[in-house]
Amino acid sequence: MPKTHRKLRQFSPFFLFPFTLFLILFLSFPWVSAQETPKPQSWQIDGIVAALDDGHYKVKDYALEQLAEYEWQDLKAVVKKPEALAKKVAGILKNEKVDSGVRGSAAVALSKFGEAAKSHIPEILNFLKNEQVDSSIRRRAAEALGNFGEAAESHIPDIINFLKNEQVDSSVRRRAAEALGNFGEAAKSHIPDILNILKNEQVDSDVRESAAYALSNFGEAAESHIPDILNFLKNEQVDSDVRESAAYALSNFGEAAESHIPEILNFLKNEQVDSDVRESAAYALSNFGEAAESHIPDILNFLKNEHVDSSIRKSAVYALSNFRETAKSHIPEILNFFKNEQVDLDFRRDAAYALSNFGEAAESHIPEILNFLKNEQVDSSIRKSAAEALGNFRETAKSHIPEILNFLKNEQVDSSIRKSAAKALGNFGEAAKSHIPEILNFLKNEQVNSSIRGSAAEALCNLGEAAQPYIPEILNFLKEQHVDSYVRRDAAEVLGKIRKLELNEVVVVLDRVYEPNQRNIDFEQWRFLTYFLSGGTDEVKTLLQWLGNPPQEAIAAQSKLKYKEAKKTLEVFRDAWIGTQGLQRLQMDLANQIAKVTSQVPWKSQDITLLQTHYNNLKQDGYHQADTVKSAINKLEFWQWLLKARNTILIHITFWLALIFAYPKFPQVQAIFFWNPWVRKILGVGYVGFLLTWIPYLRRKLFEPFKPSLQADAGLDTFQHLAYFPQSQVKVPGSKDIKPITAALPSIQGQIVLEGDSGWGKSMFLRHLVANSQQIIVYLPAQKCNQGVIEAIQAKLHGQAQDAAFLKNLIYSGAIDICIDGLNEITADTRAKITHFVERYFRGNIIMTTQPLEWTPPSTAKTYYLQPLEPHQIQEFLISRQPRFPEDAKVQGRDYEDACTAYLNNTLNFQQPAEVSQSCPNNSSGSILLALGNTREPDAPTTNLQHVPQQPKEELEAAKRILSNPMDLTLISLMLSQGKTPDLFHLQEQQYHQMAEEFLKEWRYEFPLKKFSQAVYQMRLNDEKALPAADFYQELLSLEDEKYKMAVSRQWTDREGKSKKEWYFRHDKIMDFFLVQNFLGNSEEAEARLIDHMNDPRFRGVYFLLATLLPLTAAQELREQLIQYAADTKDHTVSDTFVQILRSRKVESA
Structure with a gap:
C-alpha cells in the first residue's frame, strides 16, 4: 500500500489536515483495498448497544468508534429505536466521570444519528463552548456538529464564533472550520469570515488549511473567492501546508477553477516550490478530470524526469491513473517505470498500484505484472505490490487466481509476498470461492508464518457467507498462542463479515483477554469484540459479568446473586464450557466462577442435572472446583430421589389418564x-x-x-x-x-x-x-x-x-x-x-x-x-293421555274430555241429587269425585245424599280398583279416543276383539288366538321376552298398531352391522290375557295348569283374570284350591286378590 512521505507535526497527536485530504484522495483510488462504508447488521448494533453498557469506559469507546463508522441511512434501516440509542450515547457524552476520549467518541457517534439525535445538539454545543472541557472533546464536538448537516444549521453562528476566537485551541478552531465547510450553502453568508481566517497570517496554519478546504465545499457561492485562494497558492511566504490545501481546494471547485489550471501546472513545474506543494498540485490536476486532459503530457514529463523528487513523481503517477480512460494510452510508459530496476523502489511500487487503477484498460498488461510476481530476481517489495495490484483488478484478473495461489503455496517465496497474495485472493470475491479449501489449508498449517495465515483468515472472511462453514478453522487459528496479537485481532475483527458467533464460539475471542504482552492491544478491545461478534446476547452479557476482567460494579453485584440469576448464570457457563477446550486461562477462570456461583445460593432438586453437568466437566479436566459442585449435589441427592419418584408417578398417572380417555373408544x-x-x-x-x-x-x-x-x-x-x-x-x-x-x-x-x-x-x-x-x-x-x-x-x-x-x-x-x-x-x-x-x-x-x-x-x-291413583287423579290421568293418541283418533280435545266424564258417570251408575246439581252446575268432575268416594264437595249440601241411588258396594269397589290402575286407565283412554265404550271388567278381552276384528279386515283371516297363546305360554315358561316374529309377523304388526298398542318394537344394529327388530308386550297384563287362554276350557292340560302354576309368580296375573273368565262354579272351585295353597304355604298374594275379584263378580251377577 503506498505511503505518503509527508511529515507530521510533532506537536499534534492527530494527522494534519493536508494529510487527511491526501488520504481521502488516495483511498478513492481502486488500487487501494478500501472497502465500501460497512453496512451494519441488526445483530452488530445489538452487540454495540450491549458494549455501551459495559462498566469499562474503554469498551464503550470501542463501541462508539464502531458506531461512528456507519452512516445514518444504514443505521436507521436496522435500529428499531434510534432515539433510544441516541439517548444512551448522549448519556455517555454528559457523564463527566467518563474519560475525555470516550466522550469525544460519543459526540462523533451521536452525530451519525441525524434527525434522531437533533435534540442533543445543544448539549454538544455546550461542550464546544465550555473552556474547562478537554480540548480533545471540544475538537470532537466541533467535528460532530459538522456531521449533523442541516439539523445543526441554526448553530452555525456559534461555530463561526469559535473559528474567530483566537483564545480557542487551534485544533478546535480547525474542526470548527471543517464543520462550517460541511454545512455547504447553509453557511455561505459566513464565507468572508472564513476567508479572513485564511488570509490572517497570525492564525495557526492548521486552521488556515481547514479554512481553505472549507471554502471549496461552498461550491458556486465561493467561486468569487477563487482568486484569493490562488493568491495563497502563489505566495511563497505562506506556509507550505496552507498552500497545499489551497491547491486541493482549487481542484474541488471543478469547472469554476478551470481557467486557473495553467497556474497550478506552473507550481508543478517550478522546482523552487516546496515539494509538498508540487505534490498536492499534481493531485489537484487529476481532480479536474476532462478539463485537465490537455495537460496530461506535462504530468507525464514529470513522471519521466528522474531529477524530480520521487514523491512528486509518485503523485504524478496517481494523477495519471486518476484520468483513467483519458490517460490509458500512457499505460505502457507507467509499465516501463514499473519494470525499470533503476527507478526508486517506492516509485515502482506505486506504479504497480496505479496500473490497477486503470481497470479494464490495463487488462492486457496483467500478464506482465504477473511476470514480476513470478520473477524471483525482482525485489520482494515490488513483487508484493504486484500481487496486491493483481488483487485490485478483481474480476478482470480472475483467470490468474491459480497462479496467485501457487505463490501462496510456495514456501520459498518471501512471506510478505505470500501475505499479499492471500489478501489478493480475498478481493476476488465469488471468483475465488472454489479455492476456499486451498486457502483453508494455509490457515490450518501451523508451519506457515502466522502473518500469512492471518491474511488467509482475512481472505476467507472477505468471501462473506461462502466462508461460514470454515468459521471453526478460523477460530482454531485464533487459539494458537504463537500467532502475533495484531494478526489475531485482525482475523477476529473480520469474522463479523461472515455471521454472528454463537456463545461457544465467541469464547475463543474472549480468551484473548487473558493473554499477556499484547503490545498496544488492550483487554477492553477483546471484551468489545466479544460483544460485537456475538450480537451482545443476554448469555454473552451474563458471561462478561463474570469473566474477562469484569468491571468493579459487576464484581460487587456477584455477592448479591439470587437463585434465578444463579441458575441462568450456570446455564450460560455450561454452554460456554463447550467452546473452552484448549483455552486454559479462560477455562481456569470459568472453573473458579462456577464454584463461586454454586456455593452462593441454595439449589433445587430440578437443578441436579445442571450441577451434575458442571461436576462432570470440571472433574474430567482435573479442576479441584469440582469438589464444590459435588458438595451442592450431595445436598440434593435425597431430593433427586424424590424428584425421580415424582416423575415416575407423574408419567404413570399420565399413562393411565391417557388410557382412561382412550377407554370409551377402544x-x-x-x-x-x-x-x-x-x-x-x-x-x-x-x-x-x-x-x-x-x-x-x-x-x-x-x-x-x-x-x-x-x-x-x-x-x-x-x-x-x-x-x-x-x-x-x-x-x-x-x-x-x-x-x-x-x-x-x-x-x-x-x-x-x-x-x-x-x-x-x-x-x-x-x-x-x-x-x-x-x-x-x-x-x-x-x-x-x-x-x-x-x-x-x-x-x-x-x-x-x-x-x-x-x-x-x-x-x-x-x-x-x-x-x-x-x-x-x-x-x-x-x-x-x-x-x-x-x-x-x-x-x-x-x-x-x-x-x-x-x-x-x-x-x-x-x-x-x-x-293407586287418587279419585281426583283418575280424570286427570285420562286427560293427560291425549298427546299419545294416534293422529287419526276419532275423539280428541274437548270431545275427548266430555267422553271421559260421561264414561266415568255411566260406569259408576251415578245420578246427581238436585241439591248437588244446583250447587255445582256443569261440575261433572265434582260428581265423579263424589262417586269415587270423596265424601263431599267443599260447598255441597249433604242432607239428601242418602236418597242417591248407589251401586252395590263390592261392585263399586271393583270399579274403583280398576279405575285407579294407570295401566287399565291407559287402555280405557285408547278405547275412548277410538269412540268405543270400554267394558271395565273385560278391558283386555275387549281390546283384543277390536284388534282381531281389524286384523280380519286387513289380512283376510282370523287372528290365530289359540296358536299365538300357546307360543306366548312357551315363551313365558322359557323366560323369554321377545315375541316370535318369524311365526307371527302380521299378528305383531296389528298388535303394534297405534290404536291398540298391545305390543311395542325395538330396532338396533348388531355387531355385524345387521339391522335387528324385536317385539315385546307393552305390559304384563296384555301378556296375561294371552296366557290365560291356555288355562280356559275343560281339557286335562288346562286343568293341570291351574294346579301347576299356583306357586309360579310368573302366572300371578293369569289367576286374577281366571277369577273373571272362568265359569262361576269353576272359579269358586279354584278359589278353594288357592285358599288351601295359601294355608299350606302362608303365601296369600294370589288367593286374597282372587277372592276379592270373585266377590265383586258374584255381586255383579246378583
Whole structure:
C-alpha cells in the first residue's frame, strides 16, 4: 500500500489536515483495498448497544468508534429505536466521570444519528463552548456538529464564533472550520469570515488549511473567492501546508477553477516550490478530470524526469491513473517505470498500484505484472505490490487466481509476498470461492508464518457467507498462542463479515483477554469484540459479568446473586464450557466462577442435572472446583430421589389418564388394561384400581362405553316422557306420609323396594329414572338374574368385565345404580340370590320393584308402597293421555274430555241429587269425585245424599280398583279416543276383539288366538321376552298398531352391522290375557295348569283374570284350591286378590 512521505507535526497527536485530504484522495483510488462504508447488521448494533453498557469506559469507546463508522441511512434501516440509542450515547457524552476520549467518541457517534439525535445538539454545543472541557472533546464536538448537516444549521453562528476566537485551541478552531465547510450553502453568508481566517497570517496554519478546504465545499457561492485562494497558492511566504490545501481546494471547485489550471501546472513545474506543494498540485490536476486532459503530457514529463523528487513523481503517477480512460494510452510508459530496476523502489511500487487503477484498460498488461510476481530476481517489495495490484483488478484478473495461489503455496517465496497474495485472493470475491479449501489449508498449517495465515483468515472472511462453514478453522487459528496479537485481532475483527458467533464460539475471542504482552492491544478491545461478534446476547452479557476482567460494579453485584440469576448464570457457563477446550486461562477462570456461583445460593432438586453437568466437566479436566459442585449435589441427592419418584408417578398417572380417555373408544384397552385383574394390578401398582373404584368420575368412565347395553332392557328408545304420570304417590317407609313418587324418590339413593300392584306404574317409574338420571344405571329384568346379579351385569358388558371381583368393588362403591324390575315374576331361588346380593352390597344404590308377594325383603332396603291413583287423579290421568293418541283418533280435545266424564258417570251408575246439581252446575268432575268416594264437595249440601241411588258396594269397589290402575286407565283412554265404550271388567278381552276384528279386515283371516297363546305360554315358561316374529309377523304388526298398542318394537344394529327388530308386550297384563287362554276350557292340560302354576309368580296375573273368565262354579272351585295353597304355604298374594275379584263378580251377577 503506498505511503505518503509527508511529515507530521510533532506537536499534534492527530494527522494534519493536508494529510487527511491526501488520504481521502488516495483511498478513492481502486488500487487501494478500501472497502465500501460497512453496512451494519441488526445483530452488530445489538452487540454495540450491549458494549455501551459495559462498566469499562474503554469498551464503550470501542463501541462508539464502531458506531461512528456507519452512516445514518444504514443505521436507521436496522435500529428499531434510534432515539433510544441516541439517548444512551448522549448519556455517555454528559457523564463527566467518563474519560475525555470516550466522550469525544460519543459526540462523533451521536452525530451519525441525524434527525434522531437533533435534540442533543445543544448539549454538544455546550461542550464546544465550555473552556474547562478537554480540548480533545471540544475538537470532537466541533467535528460532530459538522456531521449533523442541516439539523445543526441554526448553530452555525456559534461555530463561526469559535473559528474567530483566537483564545480557542487551534485544533478546535480547525474542526470548527471543517464543520462550517460541511454545512455547504447553509453557511455561505459566513464565507468572508472564513476567508479572513485564511488570509490572517497570525492564525495557526492548521486552521488556515481547514479554512481553505472549507471554502471549496461552498461550491458556486465561493467561486468569487477563487482568486484569493490562488493568491495563497502563489505566495511563497505562506506556509507550505496552507498552500497545499489551497491547491486541493482549487481542484474541488471543478469547472469554476478551470481557467486557473495553467497556474497550478506552473507550481508543478517550478522546482523552487516546496515539494509538498508540487505534490498536492499534481493531485489537484487529476481532480479536474476532462478539463485537465490537455495537460496530461506535462504530468507525464514529470513522471519521466528522474531529477524530480520521487514523491512528486509518485503523485504524478496517481494523477495519471486518476484520468483513467483519458490517460490509458500512457499505460505502457507507467509499465516501463514499473519494470525499470533503476527507478526508486517506492516509485515502482506505486506504479504497480496505479496500473490497477486503470481497470479494464490495463487488462492486457496483467500478464506482465504477473511476470514480476513470478520473477524471483525482482525485489520482494515490488513483487508484493504486484500481487496486491493483481488483487485490485478483481474480476478482470480472475483467470490468474491459480497462479496467485501457487505463490501462496510456495514456501520459498518471501512471506510478505505470500501475505499479499492471500489478501489478493480475498478481493476476488465469488471468483475465488472454489479455492476456499486451498486457502483453508494455509490457515490450518501451523508451519506457515502466522502473518500469512492471518491474511488467509482475512481472505476467507472477505468471501462473506461462502466462508461460514470454515468459521471453526478460523477460530482454531485464533487459539494458537504463537500467532502475533495484531494478526489475531485482525482475523477476529473480520469474522463479523461472515455471521454472528454463537456463545461457544465467541469464547475463543474472549480468551484473548487473558493473554499477556499484547503490545498496544488492550483487554477492553477483546471484551468489545466479544460483544460485537456475538450480537451482545443476554448469555454473552451474563458471561462478561463474570469473566474477562469484569468491571468493579459487576464484581460487587456477584455477592448479591439470587437463585434465578444463579441458575441462568450456570446455564450460560455450561454452554460456554463447550467452546473452552484448549483455552486454559479462560477455562481456569470459568472453573473458579462456577464454584463461586454454586456455593452462593441454595439449589433445587430440578437443578441436579445442571450441577451434575458442571461436576462432570470440571472433574474430567482435573479442576479441584469440582469438589464444590459435588458438595451442592450431595445436598440434593435425597431430593433427586424424590424428584425421580415424582416423575415416575407423574408419567404413570399420565399413562393411565391417557388410557382412561382412550377407554370409551377402544375395546382392546377396556379388556386388557381395566378389566384384566393381573394387568390392572401389576401395571396399576395397586393404586389405580383403588382410584378407579372410589373416584366418581373414573367410575363413570369405566361404564360409559357400556351405557347403551346396560340400559337396553329399559327400552328407552320407546319411552315417551309424556307417557309417564309423575303424580303417582307412594307411602314413605317409617311414616304414614303419602308423597308424589318423584318427590319421595328423585334418584336412587341407597337400597329401595318399590311395591305395587300390576299396572300401577312400577316399570314406568324405573324407565323414568333411567331416562333422567345423570348416573350410569343398569336396568335388569329380574328373570335375567337367575345366575346372580353380578353375572347379569357381566353379560351386559359384552365379555369385557372378566374381573368379577373388580366389578363387585365398583358396585359396592356406587359406581353404577341398579334397577331390578319384577321380583314377583321370578322363582324364590332367584329372589334369594338378589336379596343376598343387595344385603352384601349394602353401599350400592339399588332399586327393586315387585307386586305384593310373600317374601322377606333385604334387611338393608326400605320398602316404598306405590299407591293407586287418587279419585281426583283418575280424570286427570285420562286427560293427560291425549298427546299419545294416534293422529287419526276419532275423539280428541274437548270431545275427548266430555267422553271421559260421561264414561266415568255411566260406569259408576251415578245420578246427581238436585241439591248437588244446583250447587255445582256443569261440575261433572265434582260428581265423579263424589262417586269415587270423596265424601263431599267443599260447598255441597249433604242432607239428601242418602236418597242417591248407589251401586252395590263390592261392585263399586271393583270399579274403583280398576279405575285407579294407570295401566287399565291407559287402555280405557285408547278405547275412548277410538269412540268405543270400554267394558271395565273385560278391558283386555275387549281390546283384543277390536284388534282381531281389524286384523280380519286387513289380512283376510282370523287372528290365530289359540296358536299365538300357546307360543306366548312357551315363551313365558322359557323366560323369554321377545315375541316370535318369524311365526307371527302380521299378528305383531296389528298388535303394534297405534290404536291398540298391545305390543311395542325395538330396532338396533348388531355387531355385524345387521339391522335387528324385536317385539315385546307393552305390559304384563296384555301378556296375561294371552296366557290365560291356555288355562280356559275343560281339557286335562288346562286343568293341570291351574294346579301347576299356583306357586309360579310368573302366572300371578293369569289367576286374577281366571277369577273373571272362568265359569262361576269353576272359579269358586279354584278359589278353594288357592285358599288351601295359601294355608299350606302362608303365601296369600294370589288367593286374597282372587277372592276379592270373585266377590265383586258374584255381586255383579246378583
